[in-house]
Amino acid sequence: MIGLYQPGTSLLHRTPAGVKVLVFAALTLAIALTAGGVWTLPAAGCLTAALYLLAGLGIRPLLRQLCAARWIVLVMLVTQVIFLPVLVALTNTGRVLIVIVLAALITLTTRIPALLDATERALAPFRRFGVNPAAIGLLLALTITAIPVIGGFATAIREAQRARGAPVRLQTFVVPLLVMSLKHSDELADALTARGIE
């Protein structure tokens, strides 16, 4: 599976994940609160572009992120232009676009394990509500390893149905997928229990 991370050694790559998320949250709040100002969006746009350059990513990933957001932009523009003044619609769309592209920068410059660790740390205060951080770590790791397995089941079911010339219908696909997956889950549990993890 291909993550979205782009390797690098820039300041942004070296900054801890938690710090990046907090700075992003602060920037988002600032943009939201001052969105009415004339200079807010141009300034935020320039800042975002500068951060992409600072991260050593260059213009190409920035364009790719803008391109990835094209449906959100299109839907937002169309729905807003109907009910709101054009300038307001453009401001709203621009604000959402900048925040999305800015958020993507965190994902582009942070390795998945670092973000997983940060997530686990962020959940630590919930320990008093019965959330066990170790169990969550196991859960996330199990899920990541299970995705290719379940994907394999899906492929096997489709190929078997194609081989029989059976029409591929929803029920004949999802039900076997669920049965195989949930059996796999029970086998996984037995294997973990046998290794002393309960």
Add this chain to the structure above:
Amino acid sequence: MGNRATTDIRDITRIAVFAAILAVLGIPAAIPVFGGAVPITAQTLGVMLAGAILGSWRGAAAVAVFEVLVLVGLPLLSGGRGGIAVFAGPSVGYLIGWIVGAFVIGVIARAGNRPPTWWRTMLGCFVGGIVIVYAIGIPFQSLITGLPLAKTALFSAVFVPGDIVKVVVATIVTLALWRAYPRAFDRGARAAVDLRVAPHEPVVQAERAAAPE
């Protein structure tokens, strides 16, 4: 209702595997519906199934685990989307609604850990999978995009017919799974106890027969 204090390894693997199913349902063209005539994001169907099959808190946990993996940057949402950007965009409310919705579906469809019935499952999927998801999703969308609430709701209504199809499909699949593999609906803790105290299968059946409707 599931006792959340006793987290069993069987619960953990069920949650992990269902989160993985949600990811697989996001792969393009994984599920052709009605010959591909109805465009469907199968992941919403997965959310309904998570609640209806795993029950309230395990179903919600499966959706939450899936979303954490999306948050940290795996491109698992349909269309290969992922990362923090998804949670900074207008659809964040729907993603939160998925977690709450799966819980509500479990509460309604699996109340008292009873076997699934078609009307209970359908009601649960409708309330949890449509009413709750939109009730949380639309205000967030309105807040983020700056479009007034009523107008946002008007545009979101476009997706309701597709969601109603998903409720029907989720109900059919849930009841088919109940016939094909009833163990899928067992509460994890009880299944684990059965494993230790043989003979287990007759005990489950006896319990099921004795359970008050």
